[in-house]
Structure formats: C-alpha cells, structure tokens
Amino acid sequence: xxxxxxxxxxxxxxxxxxxxxxxxxxxxxxxxxxxxxxxxxxxxxxxxxxxxxxxxxxxxxxxxxxxxxxxxxxxxxxxxxxxxxxxxxxxxxxxxxxxxxxxxxxxxxxxxxxxxxxxxxxxxxxxxxxxxxxxxxxxxxxxxxxxxxxxxxxxxxxxxxxxxxxxxxxxxxxxxxxxxxxxxxxxxxxxxxxxxxxxxxxxxxxxxxxxxxxxxxxxxxxxxxxxxxxxxxxxxxxxxxxxxxxxxxxxxxxxxxxxxxxx
Amino acid sequence: xxxxxxxxxxxxxxxxxxxxxxxxxxxxxxxxxxxxxxxxxxxxxxxxxxxxxxxxxxxxxxxxxxxxxxxxxxxxxxxxxxxxxxxxxxxxxxxxxxxxxxxxxxxxxxxxxxxxxxxxxxxxxxxxxxxxxxxxxxxxxxxxxxxxxxxxxxxxxxxxxxxxxxxxxxxxxxxxxxxxxxxxxxxxxxxxxxxxxxxxxxxxxxxxxxxxxxxxxxxxxxxxxxxxxxxxxxxxxxxxxxxxxxxxxxxxxxxxxxxxxxxxxxxxxxxxxxxxxxxxxxxxxxxxxxxxxxxxxxxxxxxxxxxxxxxxxxxxxxxxxxxxxx
Numbered sequence: 075x076x077x078x079x080x081x082x083x084x085x086x087x088x089x090x091x092x093x094x095x096x097x098x099x100x101x102x103x104x105x106x107x108x109x110x111x112x113x114x115x116x117x118x119x120x121x122x123x124x125x126x127x128x129x130x131x132x133x134x135x136x137x138x139x140x141x142x143x144x145x146x147x148x149x150x151x152x153x154x155x156x157x158x159x160x161x162x163x164x165x166x167x168x169x170x171x172x173x174x175x176x177x178x179x180x181x182x183x184x185x186x187x188x189x190x191x192x193x194x195x196x197x198x199x200x201x202x203x204x205x206x207x208x209x210x211x212x213x214x215x216x217x218x219x220x221x222x223x224x225x226x227x228x229x230x231x232x233x234x235x236x237x238x239x240x241x242x243x244x245x246x247x248x249x250x251x252x253x254x255x256x257x258x259x260x261x262x263x264x265x266x267x268x269x270x271x272x273x274x275x276x277x278x279x280x281x282x283x284x285x286x287x288x289x290x291x292x293x294x295x296x297x298x299x300x301x302x303x304x305x306x307x308x309x310x311x312x313x314x315x316x317x318x319x320x321x322x323x324x325x326x327x328x329x330x331x332x333x334x335x336x337x
Numbered sequence: 338x339x340x341x342x343x344x345x346x347x348x349x350x351x352x353x354x355x356x357x358x359x360x361x362x363x364x365x366x367x368x369x370x371x372x373x374x375x376x377x378x379x380x381x382x383x384x385x386x387x388x389x390x391x392x393x394x395x396x397x398x399x400x401x402x403x404x405x406x407x408x409x410x411x412x413x414x415x416x417x418x419x420x421x422x423x424x425x426x427x428x429x430x431x432x433x434x435x436x437x438x439x440x441x442x443x444x445x446x447x448x449x450x451x452x453x454x455x456x457x458x459x460x461x462x463x464x465x466x467x468x469x470x471x472x473x474x475x476x477x478x479x480x481x482x483x484x485x486x487x488x489x490x491x492x493x494x495x496x497x498x499x500x501x502x503x504x505x506x507x508x509x510x511x512x513x514x515x516x517x518x519x520x521x522x523x524x525x526x527x528x529x530x531x532x533x534x535x536x537x538x539x540x541x542x543x544x545x546x547x548x549x550x551x552x553x554x555x556x557x558x559x560x561x562x563x564x565x566x567x568x569x570x571x572x573x574x575x576x577x578x579x580x581x582x583x584x585x586x587x588x589x590x591x592x593x594x595x596x597x598x599x600x601x602x603x604x605x606x607x608x609x610x611x612x613x614x615x616x617x618x619x620x621x622x623x624x625x626x627x628x629x630x631x632x633x634x635x636x637x638x639x640x641x642x643x644x645x646x647x648x649x650x651x652x653x654x655x656x657x658x659x660x661x662x663x
Contacts, residue, residue, distance in 0.1 A: 095469055117467045124458040260471075283471035 077127070079103040080208075081145075081156045083136060083193065084163030086112035089212070089260055092288035093160055098125040100292070105130045105156060107145060107163070130154070136163055137184035142192040146200060158208045158295075159197040161190035161234075167227050179226050186230035191237065198250070207250040210295045211238045215258045215308060219315060242300055251298040255291045258308045260284050282308070341402040341442075343367045343389055343433060344409030345382075346375040348509045349448060349502065352549045353406055358382045360553075367398050367409070375510050389429035392436065399440050404556055407433045408448040412476060412514035415610070415617055419475060426479035427486065434490040434497065444496045446556045447487050451503040451541065451566060452477040456629035461541070461571060463634045464501075464564050470629075473622035484564075491562040498559030500552055503568040503633050507545025507652065508659035517542065521653075522660050524581055530589055534596045536575035539630040543569040544652035547645060554642035565638040570649040571630075584654050600624045 080097050084090040086108035094104055098121045108114045110133040118129040132148060134141035149156060165182045167174060190211060201207050216224045217231030238254040245252060260282055287304040294302035303309050315323065340357055344350035345366030358364050358381035368376060371384040387394030389409050399405065411425040430447065437445050454462045455470045455477055472478035487497050506517035523529030551567035559565060572580075582588055603624035606617040638644035 091467065091469070092471075113467060116465050120466050120469075123460055283473055285469075285471055 077101060077103050078157045079105060079128075079154055080158035080160060081105040081107065081193075081197070082160045082162055083107040083189070086114045086117060089257070089284050089287060090160075090162045091117060092284035093162060093291060094121065096285070096288040096292045097158070098127050098129075101125070101127060102158070103128040103130075105132060105145075105149065105154070107132045107134065107136065109133065109135060136189040136193075137181050139188070139192060142189060142196060145193070146196045149200070155200060155202050156197060157202075157205055158210070159193060160210045160212070161193060162212045163189065164212065164230075165227075166224075168223050170223060171225050182226055183230060186227070187233050190234060194237075194241070201250070203249055205249070208295050209241070209250060209252045210291065211252075211254055212291075213238065213254050213256045215256050215303070215311065218256065218312065239300075251295070253291075253295045253299055254301045255287075255294075256301060256303050256308075256312075257287050257291075258282060258305060258311075260287055338403045339363045339365060339401055341365045341367060341399050341405045343405070343407045344448075345384070346370075346373040347408055347410075347412075348505060348512065348515050349545065349548060349552070350406075350408040351375055351377050352507075352509065352545055353408060353552055354382050355379060356549050356553060357406075365398055365402060367395070375512075389432055390424060392432050395432055396436050396440065399436055399442065402440075403443050405433065405437050405442050405445045406448070406552060406556070407445060408552075409433075410448070410480070412450075414476070414513070414623065415620060417614065417616075422475040422479040423482070426476070427482045430483040431486045434486060434495060437497075438490060438493065438495045444498070444556055444561075446552055446559070447483070447497055447499045448552070449484055449487075449499050449501045449564065450477070450480050451501050451568065451631065451633045453481045453484055453501065454633070455631065456626060457632045458630075461632035461634040462566075464566060464637055473625070488562070496561045498555045498561065499564040500548075500555050500559075500638075501564055501566045501633075502548045502551075503541035503543045503566070503631070505543050505545055505548050507548075507656055509545060511660070511663070518656070518660060520577075521581065521657060522663075524578070524589070525585065525587070525657070525660060527587075527589055530592055531594045532574050532578060532591050533594055533599060533627045534574075536578070536593055537573050538627055539571050539573045539632055541568045541571050541631060541633045542577075542649060542652075543567055543635075544647040544649075544656075546652075547647050551638055551642060551644045554638075554644060558642050560641070565642060565644070566633050566635050567638055567644060568633040568635040569646050569652070571632040572649055580650055580653050581657070584650070584657050596624075596628060599627060 080102050082090055082094045085094045085106035094106055097104060106114055106118060114131045114133055118131045121129050132145050164186045211234050213234040214231040216228040217235045221228055238252060242252045282305040290304040291302055303312055340362045342350055342354050342364055345354050345368050354364050354366050355377045358379040364382045366382050366384045367387045368384055369388050371386050376384055385398045387398045389395055411422050454468050484499060487499055491497050504517060511518040511522050520529055548567045555565055578591055603619045603621040606619050607621055609615060610617040635644055
C-alpha cells in the first residue's frame with residue numbers, strides 16, 4: 075500500500091517537530107508547515123536523510139486564510155492526498171489581559187481558532203474515502219481548566235475542545251478517526267525553557283518532554299482515542315477536576331495565584 | 338597579545354592556556370581560586386582572580402585583552418541548586434559577551450557542546466541539523482540558551498565564533514565533568530565493570546589536543562557568527578571497552594547492564610536525591626539518553642579550520658598512559 079501522508083502545522087519547533095519525527099519514524103510521508111525562515115528546510119533535509127520518507131515543506135503564515143487554501147492547492151498540484159492532518163500550530167501567552175496589544179490577540183485567535191477550522195474543512199474535502207483518515211487537533215489542558223493569565227489562549231483551546239468533540243459526533247460513521255490532544259506544559263521552545271525551569275511542585279510535575287508527548291499522541295491517534303492526555307500527573311489532574319466541587323477548585327487556583335495577583 | 342581564558346582550571350581551559358602560552362600569547366587565566374591545583378604555571382600565564390558572575394572582576398581581567406576564549410561552564414551531571422546551571426552557563430556567557438563588546442575585544446571564541454544537538458538518529462549530525470530531543474538535561478538546555486545569547490550579540494556586531502566539542506577525552510585531571518577519564522580510571526582499577534545496555538550505543542569521542550587546537554583555529558580562521566563541531570570518531574561502548582582492553586592488556590569480565598535496570602536504578606537515584614539531597618550516581622534523563630546514539634560530523638571544521646582528528650586508538654593510548662601516571 076502507498077505510504078500515508080501527514081500534514082503537520084507549526085512543525086519547525088517544539089511539539090510540532092517532535093510529532094513530525096514520530097510520524098517519520100513510522101515511515102509516514104510528511105507535509106510540514108511553518109513560518110518562513112523558521113528552519114523548516116533544514117528539518118526536512120534531516121528527516122529525508124535519516125528516515126527516508128518524502129517530505130514536502132510549505133512556508134506560510136497560517137493567520138492568512140489564503141495560506142490554508144494555497145496549501146491544499148499545492149498538494150493538489152503535486153497530486154498528493156493527505157491522510158492525516160495535525161493541527162498543531164498555535165500561539166500561547168502567559169500575561170495579564172491588559173498587558174498584550176489587540177494585534178497579538180487577533181493573531182492568536184486567527185492562528186489557534188480560524189486556521190484549524192479552515193484547514194480541517196479543506197482536509198476533509200480532499201480525502202480518499204477508501205482509506206482511513208486521521209485528524210488530530212492539539213488542544214490543551216488549559217482548555218479544560220480556568221487558568222488566569224491564559225485567558226485568550228485557554229479560550230481558543232476550549233474552542234478546539236468543543237469543535238473536535240462535535241466533529242467526532244458528526245462524523246462517527248465516516249472513515250475518519252478524530253482525536254483531541256490535551257497536553258499540559260511541554261519543555262519546548264527556548265523562551266519556555268526558562269519559564270518551565272523556574273516552576274516548582276505540581277506545576278513542575280505537569281511539564282512533559284515533547285518526544286514523550288509526541289509518542290503518546292501518535293500512538294493514541296492510530297488507536298482512535300477520542301482524547302489523549304499525556305503524562306500521569308496530567309491524567310490525575312483531569313480526574314480531580316471532574317470530582318472536586320467548583321468552590322474548592324476556585325480556592326486552589328486563587329491561592330496559587332496569590333503571589334502574582336495584582337493589587 | 339593579551340588573551341583572556343575563562344574556565345582556566347577546566348579540562349579544556351587549562352590545556353588551552355598552555356598551548357596559547359607556548360605560542361607566545363600573554364594568557365590571562367580567569368579563575369575563582371588562583372591557587373587551584375589544576376591551574377598550569379607558565380611564564381606566559383597570569384592567573385587572575387575573578388568570576389564570570391562578578392562583572393567587575395570580569396571587566397578588570399578583560400582589560401586590554403585582544404581575544405577572549407570563554408570555556409567556563411557548569412558541566413557536571415548534577416548540582417544541588419539547579420539555578421546554578423542557568424546562572425553560570427547563560428548569565429555568565431551573557432556577561433562575557435557584553436563586556437567583550439564594551440571593552441573592545443576583537444574576537445570571542447565560545448565553547449559550547451555537541452549536547453546542544455544531543456541524540457542522533459542514523460547519520461552523524463552536522464551544524465545545520467535540528468535538535469530532535471527535548472531538553473531534560475540541564476547542562477544541554479542552558480548551553481543551548483547560551484548559544485542564543487551568542488547569536489544575539491553576534492547580530493549586534495560582536496565577532497563571536499562558537500565551537501561545539503563532543504565527548505572530550507585526553508590527558509588531564511579526572512573531574513566530575515571528565516566522564517571518559519572516570520571510566521578509564523575505574524576500568525584500570527578494576528572497578529568499572531559494566532557496559533550499558535547491549536553496548537551498541539555510539540558516541541563521538543574528541544581528543545583533547547585536537548579540541549584545543551580547534552579552539553585556536555576557530556579564533557584565527559572561524560567565520561564570525563558560525564559554529565563548528567570539534568569531534569572525533571564515532572565509537573560504540575563495545576568498541577570503547579575492547580580498545581581499552583587491548584591497550585591496557587587488562588581483561589575483566591564486563592557485565593552488560595540491561596537498559597531497563599539502568600532506568601529503574603536511575604529512578605531510585607532520583608528519589609534518593611529528592612528525599613535526601615545526596616548527589617545521585619545517575620539520573621533518569623541520562624538513562625533515557627543511553628537508548629540513542631550521539632554521532633557528530635566534524636567535516637565543517639576539517640574543511641574550514643584545518644581541524645584534524647587523532648585516531649581513537651592513538652588518543653586512548655596516550656590518555657591511558659597519562660591516567661596510569663596520576
């Protein structure tokens with residue numbers, strides 16, 4: 075059988091890069107999407123050389139709607155059908171709402187919400203119904219817990235959560251498996267490395283390594299899991315979240331925030 | 338010309354001081370303790386008390402130096418206060434780069450590590466290859482962050498070249514960061530009797546003299562803003578110990594410790610360290626690394642810096658002789 079082809083957005087760094095490597099190690103061809111000048115061609119060269127899979131790169135800013143359409147136009151012109159879409163690209167933040175400008179939030183919503191919706195739509199339209207397809211949307215535990223200083227980011231991930239669950243119901247009878255990945259913090263980008271490095275206690279225990287998250291994500295995706303929560307402590311947090319009454323959770327979050335709450 | 342070497346008592350730094358002094362440079366050897374036993378005495382080496390975290394002492398030491406070799410780092414596997422890694426490796430490097438820019442130093446050579454790439458898949462990594470692993474190892478993470486500092490200062494116009502040695506072995510003192518020396522000396526005493534896993538894991542071993550020469554060549558010929566891998570041969574644990582066996586003539590029954598046992602043991606060590614604060618023998622992030630190769634290509638340095646690699650057996654023979662004499 076022809077090898078599967080997977081699109082990974084935000085592939086140049088962090089979790090996206092680990093997901094690309096995990097797929098390549100399973101002999102899956104890749105279409106890697108990332109911003110221009112983000113080292114994508116070096117990554118593609120490395121993967122081709124070391125895993126001997128076909129790698130296509132597409133450098134574009136996904137906050138522009140036309141980037142999404144031109145990605146699938148490129149695939150069509152190359153006679154490529156994607157069987158797997160991983161909506162991974164995203165923009166995070168850890169800041170008080172007033173501290174970022176409106177341009178930042180617009181971009182964050184465009185990348186975290188609009189791009190995955192458009193890409194999913196375009197992806198479904200080009201599927202070959204004979205072959206099982208896979209859609210993996212990267213959400214976040216931040217989409218399940220209310221975390222101050224992650225107000226817009228968490229809201230975009232709640233959107234992804236709802237969107238993915240809804241599609242799972244709508245497309246139950248189709249030959250497509252749809253999974254939601256809900257990771258906690260991941261040791262990825264250099265700027266996050268500094269931040270994660272200063273964490274302590276439970277916050278630190280929820281931080282996981284990207285290659286581990288990538289393995290659990292792809293493994294879970296092929297098993298057809300509806301939601302994948304990487305890391306033992308994270309799973310426990312989700313369970314606690316479901317059983318603890320609301321006022322206790324609020325108390326915990328507020329007490330955690332005490333040192334940082336602005337007066 | 339006056340040349341500053343930070344980390345002058347370190348495994349690479351001390352031999353670098355000696356080579357530069359022999360070539361006639363006036364070497365300012367920055368050390369926290371000028372009476373340090375590993376400091377080499379030579380008429381051209383002037384020990385200066387200072388610390389890369391104490392900007393005043395650093396500026397003083399750098400005064401009228403034309404070149405700076407920044408080899409100082411925290412390269413140990415573990416230390417009690419994890420913030421030390423960030424402070425020494427990142428903030429310390431930032432201090433060196435910033436003061437070098439202010440005091441009119443012509444060129445800086447920064448000693449990074451192949452650990453910024455870490456594990457490899459099939460082919461040896463070269464300078465433009467991406468890092469494929471996370472950053473569980475503190476040393477690797479902070480050296481990676483320090484390289485970002487060099488890029489920032491390079492963009493501001495500082496002439497800085499980065500060199501990336503692999504696992505360095507050679508004639509020098511046996512310290513916590515000299516892992517190869519520890520293995521050889523343990524083997525000679527009959528105390529090191531294990532081979533991790535199946536022994537097939539490959540690492541790159543760089544001979545100290547080559548690495549020191551590579552530093553000086555990077556200062557003379559390195560392109561500003563570039564990095565150069567200074568490595569050696571890719572050798573598996575099995576090949577490492579059979580070389581050791583044939584050179585020393587000592588044959589011990591070596592025990593191949595299964596990866597699972599190493600991982601379990603490293604978890605126990607982590608727990609022990611977390612509970613008691615005692616230094617661990619081995620940690621889970623290093624156990625995980627034993628599953629992957631660390632192969633690197635020095636081709637760029639060979640082409641652009643005339644870097645040469647001493648054959649592994651030759652370098653090992655010299656190293657073993659040296660360790661026997663200690």
